Amino acid sequence: MLDALFTATSAVCVTGLTTVDTGSSWSTLGHVVIAALMQVGGLGIMTVASLLVVLVSRRLGLRARLVARAQSGTNLDLSDVRRVLRDVVLFSLAGEALTALALGLRLLLAYDAEPADALWEGAFHAVSAFNNGGFVLWPEGMARFAGDPWMLLPVALAVIAGGLGFPVIFELARSRRPGSWSVTTRITVLTSGALLVAGTALLIALEYGNPATLGPMGVPGKLLAGFFSAVMPRSGGFSTVDVGSMTPESWLATDVLMFIGGGSASTAGGIKVTTFGLLAVVLWSEVRGEADVDVARRRIPEANQRQALAVALLGVGLALASTFALLGLTEHDTDRVLFEALSALGTVGLSTGITSDLPAVAEVLLVVLMFVGRLGPLALASALALRERPRLYRRPEERTIIG
Amino acid sequence: MLDALFTATSAVCVTGLTTVDTGSSWSTLGHVVIAALMQVGGLGIMTVASLLVVLVSRRLGLRARLVARAQSGTNLDLSDVRRVLRDVVLFSLAGEALTALALGLRLLLAYDAEPADALWEGAFHAVSAFNNGGFVLWPEGMARFAGDPWMLLPVALAVIAGGLGFPVIFELARSRRPGSWSVTTRITVLTSGALLVAGTALLIALEYGNPATLGPMGVPGKLLAGFFSAVMPRSGGFSTVDVGSMTPESWLATDVLMFIGGGSASTAGGIKVTTFGLLAVVLWSEVRGEADVDVARRRIPEANQRQALAVALLGVGLALASTFALLGLTEHDTDRVLFEALSALGTVGLSTGITSDLPAVAEVLLVVLMFVGRLGPLALASALALRERPRLYRRPEERTIIG
Ligand SMILES: [K+]
Ligand SMILES: [K+]
Numbered sequence: 001m002l003d004a005l006f007t008a009t010s011a012v013c014v015t016g017l018t019t020v021d022t023g024s025s026w027s028t029l030g031h032v033v034i035a036a037l038m039q040v041g042g043l044g045i046m047t048v049a050s051l052l053v054v055l056v057s058r059r060l061g062l063r064a065r066l067v068a069r070a071q072s073g074t075n076l077d078l079s080d081v082r083r084v085l086r087d088v089v090l091f092s093l094a095g096e097a098l099t100a101l102a103l104g105l106r107l108l109l110a111y112d113a114e115p116a117d118a119l120w121e122g123a124f125h126a127v128s129a130f131n132n133g134g135f136v137l138w139p140e141g142m143a144r145f146a147g148d149p150w151m152l153l154p155v156a157l158a159v160i161a162g163g164l165g166f167p168v169i170f171e172l173a174r175s176r177r178p179g180s181w182s183v184t185t186r187i188t189v190l191t192s193g194a195l196l197v198a199g200t201a202l203l204i205a206l207e208y209g210n211p212a213t214l215g216p217m218g219v220p221g222k223l224l225a226g227f228f229s230a231v232m233p234r235s236g237g238f239s240t241v242d243v244g245s246m247t248p249e250s251w252l253a254t255d256v257l258m259f260i261g262g263g264s265a266s267t268a269g270g271i272k273v274t275t276f277g278l279l280a281v282v283l284w285s286e287v288r289g290e291a292d293v294d295v296a297r298r299r300i301p302e303a304n305q306r307q308a309l310a311v312a313l314l315g316v317g318l319a320l321a322s323t324f325a326l327l328g329l330t331e332h333d334t335d336r337v338l339f340e341a342l343s344a345l346g347t348v349g350l351s352t353g354i355t356s357d358l359p360a361v362a363e364v365l366l367v368v369l370m371f372v373g374r375l376g377p378l379a380l381a382s383a384l385a386l387r388e389r390p391r392l393y394r395r396p397e398e399r400t401i402i403g
Numbered sequence: 404m405l406d407a408l409f410t411a412t413s414a415v416c417v418t419g420l421t422t423v424d425t426g427s428s429w430s431t432l433g434h435v436v437i438a439a440l441m442q443v444g445g446l447g448i449m450t451v452a453s454l455l456v457v458l459v460s461r462r463l464g465l466r467a468r469l470v471a472r473a474q475s476g477t478n479l480d481l482s483d484v485r486r487v488l489r490d491v492v493l494f495s496l497a498g499e500a501l502t503a504l505a506l507g508l509r510l511l512l513a514y515d516a517e518p519a520d521a522l523w524e525g526a527f528h529a530v531s532a533f534n535n536g537g538f539v540l541w542p543e544g545m546a547r548f549a550g551d552p553w554m555l556l557p558v559a560l561a562v563i564a565g566g567l568g569f570p571v572i573f574e575l576a577r578s579r580r581p582g583s584w585s586v587t588t589r590i591t592v593l594t595s596g597a598l599l600v601a602g603t604a605l606l607i608a609l610e611y612g613n614p615a616t617l618g619p620m621g622v623p624g625k626l627l628a629g630f631f632s633a634v635m636p637r638s639g640g641f642s643t644v645d646v647g648s649m650t651p652e653s654w655l656a657t658d659v660l661m662f663i664g665g666g667s668a669s670t671a672g673g674i675k676v677t678t679f680g681l682l683a684v685v686l687w688s689e690v691r692g693e694a695d696v697d698v699a700r701r702r703i704p705e706a707n708q709r710q711a712l713a714v715a716l717l718g719v720g721l722a723l724a725s726t727f728a729l730l731g732l733t734e735h736d737t738d739r740v741l742f743e744a745l746s747a748l749g750t751v752g753l754s755t756g757i758t759s760d761l762p763a764v765a766e767v768l769l770v771v772l773m774f775v776g777r778l779g780p781l782a783l784a785s786a787l788a789l790r791e792r793p794r795l796y797r798r799p800e801e802r803t804i805i806g
Binding site: 053057060165167182183184187247248249251252253256264265271272274275278279282283285286287289290291292293294295297298299300301302303304305306307308309310311313314316320323324327328333334335338377378379380381382384385387388389390391394395396397398399400401402403 | 456460463568570585586587590650651652654655656659667668674675677678681682685686688689690692693694695696697698700701702703704705706707708709710711712713714716717719723726727730731736737738741780781782783784785787788790791792793794797798799800801802803804805806
């Protein structure tokens with residue numbers, strides 16, 4: 001019963017943490033339900049988030065180059081909802097169909113799968129990958145395909161595409177010229193790229209000689225597994241190596257990637273690369289002594305900066321509090337517990353192996369964390385933006401000492 | 404040789420981490436040198452920080468109610484240096500003399516110490532406590548006095564007074580009316596008080612039944628030890644219970660307290676309660692939807708908020724990077740390594756017991772971290788404030804999606 005609740009939550013929150021083996025514990029109908037829940041969860045979050053972006057832009061009277069085609073009034077009406085939902089569904093189905101095709105063909109040609117099995121398994125894992133769901137039907141997980149780029153690269157690309165976020169994809173589809181991109185799209189693309197490159201290099205360096213992970217692989221295998229391991233914390237959740245055997249340094253690096261997560265209004269979790277990238281820009285401007293925070297000849301409003309700060313700080317507080325609570329509920333080491341908490345909060349689904357070994361109350365806590373992690377940053381950021389008030393007066397200024 | 408370098412750094416950075424036992428490893432002359440280094444380190448940081456406060460206030464043309472008595476010109480001159488140094492020395496000597504008196508009398512009357520020993524040990528530990536130095540001459544540390552409020556409370560009060568910061572003490576001495584306090588003083592007093600109360604309650608709750616720490620004590624003993632354990636991470640560094648036997652939850656709570664540290668321009672380390680408190684206020688204002696960040700009918704300038712953000716974010720980054728590096732250099736668990744890194748960075752001096760068990764290169768890294776932790780936040784905050792530039796033009800605004 002708790003397993004079913006846990007699995008359903010994990011699916012609809014597109015997390016992928018599981019207390020029982022997905023392939024063997026549920027019937028085919030169960031697998032269909034899991035795929036449906038991931039699809040609904042992924043479409044839902046992209047649609048709602050995109051609509052909130054439109055709503056916030058209109059309320060604040062912003063030039064909305066993202067998502068919104070027509071712009072009228074200050075509220076959403078049914079045609080907005082219909083249009084965004086249609087675009088999101090089209091985008092998702094196209095991405096999933098391409099991924100399913102690639103995976104199905106590979107399963108058919110290289111793994112001697114029956115055509116019906118190849119079709120179903122390709123479709124299931126395409127839905128799982130594109131929605132950053134993290135569920136796998138095979139008992140040994142994606143480790144079965146370690147070293148096979150024809151399986152792993154389509155999965156990684158689907159995870160990245162689903163995790164960039166609909167508004168950014170929408171803008172990238174309209175224009176390939178970086179000069180015309182909005183600040184959001186620039187920050188998303190740059191930060192995502194930087195995290196992928198840095199994460200891949202770091203994880204390869206840390207696991208290069210680890211006999212339980214990358215050690216036995218050849219150099220191409222190490223590169224592929226390192227790239228795959230750097231993509232998945234944000235927040236696909238698949239793994240080709242045993243996460244529980246990675247070094248504590250790799251766990252810490254993965255923790256950071258899981259906390260940051262993917263793009264806004266995407267199927268990924270975390271505080272989002274936009275939040276992280278914006279704070280990095282604020283930090284950079286401050287260190288350079290700039291009076292304003294400018295990106296690409298545009299000034300980022302102070303309210304926007306404070307909203308990013310709020311999302312990040314509350315994220316840190318929540319991560320600490322949930323690690324703290326999980327520590328009290330289990331006997332596991334702090335690093336594994338922190339990893340598990342960040343995986344649930346970031347709806348990532350990676351685990352060092354303790355998920356199925358938790359007391360019931362800790363599993364219930366993870367269920368709560370998955371929901372909070374899925375909806376929290378979005379709800380918070382939208383609420384903060386929507387309740388911005390005009391400034392009626394300003395008090396006299398006083399500076400505090402810091403540092 | 405490395406032990407000597409480590410100890411000297413630990414003393415002058417008023418940290419208190421030690422690779423060897425202080426009492427037995429060094430001669431009496433060595434102990435005098437350690438006390439002198441702590442005194443120089445404590446006086447130095449308070450004087451330099453206070454002078455920087457004066458300089459920043461003048462450069463930015465601020466009404467400086469803190470520290471500065473006379474105000475003229477925009478630079479420091481010799482009379483400023485002399486005046487601040489004199490006030491800081493008087494404040495330190497008075498605090499240390501009172502503490503030495505209390506400790507010496509107690510050692511004389513209740514512990515049968517020789518008068519000369521009582522005088523010297525009282526003076527050494529008064530210097531160590533007031534400067535948040537964390538060095539103890541007794542091999543069993545402060546655990547010798549567990550349950551003795553006549554020893555522990557003077558030490559705790561000296562640590563708190565030294566850790567509030569000279570500007571705040573200076574203002575508190577001038578006026579007891581909270582209504583007249585500057586924003587810095589309000590934030591320091593409120594945040595320090597809240598952290599002390601919350602830390603005491605949390606640590607007592609977490610260690611209440613732990614047979615290796617508070618378990619065997621009576622209720623008054625638990626209260627005293629809990630209070631002492633909550634005071635010391637910020638950043639006195641003494642302990643009456645075995646930190647290595649505390650629960651991982653207590654380590655995590657202590658980590659947070661060590662990261663935050665004490666008051667600005669004090670002998671304490673960390674990002675400072677002013678930085679933490681200011682960010683908490685920013686968060687609160689943002690959640691309430693305020694257009695400005697107001698404290699006590701005063702508006703906190705955006706530049707000031709960004710500086711606090713920069714100090715905190717760089718602190719998090721540094722803590723992560725140093726934990727990461729220490730993990731690679733040792734075989735200890737992540738929670739102990741994180742604790743050690745934060746203790747060095749926050750110049751706290753508490754340890755789960757791994758300090759003397761580290762390879763030489765890790766000890767050198769801790770030496771670097773102690774210096775960075777001691778000077779970094781102060782240098783960063785001052786540099787950021789001093790290089791603030793007037794705004795010559797503003798670019799058109801563009802908001803990013805976050806969350
Ligand atoms: K996931
Ligand atoms: K200390």
